Amino acid sequence: MGLKRGANTHVSVSRRQPKHTSRIYFASVLLLLLFTPIADTSWWYIGALGARVICDNIPGLVNKQRQLCQRHPDLMQSIGEGAKEWIKECQHQFRHHRWNCSTLDRDHTVFGRVTLRSSREAAFVYAISSAGVVYAITRACSQGELKICSCDSQKRGFDRDDHGSFDWGGCSDNINYGISFAKAFVDAREKMVKDARALMNMHNNRCGRMAVKRFMKQECKCHGMSGSCTTRTCWLAMSDFRRTGDYLRKKYNTAVEVTMNQDGTGFMVADRNFKGTMKNDLVYVENSPDYCLMDRTAGSLGTAGRVCNKSSRGTDGCEVMCCGRGYDTMRIKRVTQCECKFKWCCAVECKDCEDVVDVHTCKPHKRPDWLDLT
Numbered sequence: 001m002g003l004k005r006g007a008n009t010h011v012s013v014s015r016r017q018p019k020h021t022s023r024i025y026f027a028s029v030l031l032l033l034l035f036t037p038i039a040d041t042s043w044w045y046i047g048a049l050g051a052r053v054i055c056d057n058i059p060g061l062v063n064k065q066r067q068l069c070q071r072h073p074d075l076m077q078s079i080g081e082g083a084k085e086w087i088k089e090c091q092h093q094f095r096h097h098r099w100n101c102s103t104l105d106r107d108h109t110v111f112g113r114v115t116l117r118s119s120r121e122a123a124f125v126y127a128i129s130s131a132g133v134v135y136a137i138t139r140a141c142s143q144g145e146l147k148i149c150s151c152d153s154q155k156r157g158f159d160r161d162d163h164g165s166f167d168w169g170g171c172s173d174n175i176n177y178g179i180s181f182a183k184a185f186v187d188a189r190e191k192m193v194k195d196a197r198a199l200m201n202m203h204n205n206r207c208g209r210m211a212v213k214r215f216m217k218q219e220c221k222c223h224g225m226s227g228s229c230t231t232r233t234c235w236l237a238m239s240d241f242r243r244t245g246d247y248l249r250k251k252y253n254t255a256v257e258v259t260m261n262q263d264g265t266g267f268m269v270a271d272r273n274f275k276g277t278m279k280n281d282l283v284y285v286e287n288s289p290d291y292c293l294m295d296r297t298a299g300s301l302g303t304a305g306r307v308c309n310k311s312s313r314g315t316d317g318c319e320v321m322c323c324g325r326g327y328d329t330m331r332i333k334r335v336t337q338c339e340c341k342f343k344w345c346c347a348v349e350c351k352d353c354e355d356v357v358d359v360h361t362c363k364p365h366k367r368p369d370w371l372d373l374t
């Protein structure tokens with residue numbers, strides 16, 4: 001307990017600032033409660049709760065989640081901070097797509113309101129949010145921020161590889177703790193019902209948890225005279241969350257459509273020609289809308305006003321992004337730094353240059369003529 005990465009491995013760790021409760025906290029929770037409709041998966045809202053978590057006030061937690069929340073408020077704090085990260089990662093992965101993982105609120109820490117049903121996009125969101133919980137908790141364990149866990153000091157002893165022998169030591173990321181807590185907390189909601197959607201969510205949650213584990217890497221520190229590396233100490237650490245995001249994004253592309261089997265205990269792949277297992281694939285039940293038009297019940301914001309790329313043939317191209325509705329072009333002046341010169345010593349001096357660029361944005365949907373008659 002209390003073992004911190006860095007204690008014996010000299011990896012620098014940026015400890016977070018002590019957690020102070022801001023005075024406006026209660027006000028913001030109240031506001032959140034007033035304006036937050038109960039969404040399908042409400043632990044996502046934890047990210048919006050800021051510096052402190054009051055378990056009774058998080059809308060839509062199921063009992064088991066509320067109990068875990070009360071027992072481990074410090075873990076909820078980590079989950080909340082993690083939520084901001086996975087939402088950002090989701091938006092990064094889908095920035096060039098009609099569906100862009102955005103929230104409907106001005107407050108980007110709140111992911112909700114958009115119902116995603118059982119679509120491919122829902123599969124991705126469940127997976128990356130579970131992965132985000134694993135990541136956040138595991139990291140907080142290693143940084144010594146949580147009472148219940150620390151880094152994994154079980155991993156001790158000697159080993160050898162092509163470069164010689166080394167100790168396992170220091171502080172490995174305790175991914176197994178992260179995974180088991182994420183499983184208990186996130187899956188709790190799905191365990192209450194037995195339907196296709198719950199099964200789908202649990203499957204995708206698991207994919208997300210495992211995706212983080214997949215990118216654990218060995219890190220080492222050399223000892224010996226002037227870095228000669230005659231002896232090494234190694235430990236296992238998580239990779240950057242981007243790798244998990246990239247991986248799950250690929251899994252989104254190849255997600256598998258499934259249907260519930262007769263007795264409701266599992267699902268089958270819809271395509272009879274599908275070969276192999278879907279153990280590591282994302283699965284979905286419902287086809288996605290095209291996300292061209294605003295349809296809140298389908299989780300679609302539409303693409304009116306989205307920036308598109310005139311010369312791209314891909315999903316960010318104006319043709320695809322605007323669904324054939326066409327686009328508006330705005331000429332805007334842009335100031336950039338240019339003609340940078342290195343000045344002895346030691347500065348870089350640049351000029352401000354202006355150039356003009358065209359920005360294209362998708363036209364809104366034209367209302368059918370019969371609507372204009374009234």
Ligand SMILES: *[C@@H]1O[C@H](CO)[C@@H](O)[C@H](O)[C@H]1NC(C)=O
Nearest residue numbers: 091100102301302303304306
């Ligand atoms: C995503 O799309 C919505 C609606 O089309 C838009 O309002 C929002 O700014 C976009 N978000 C990002 C992060 O690009």
Ligand SMILES: *[C@@H]1O[C@H](CO)[C@@H](O)[C@H](O)[C@H]1NC(C)=O
Nearest residue numbers: 308309310311312313314316
């Ligand atoms: C637009 O798409 C083209 C072709 O894919 C690419 O080369 C270019 O960098 C893109 N422009 C922007 C601003 O993203």
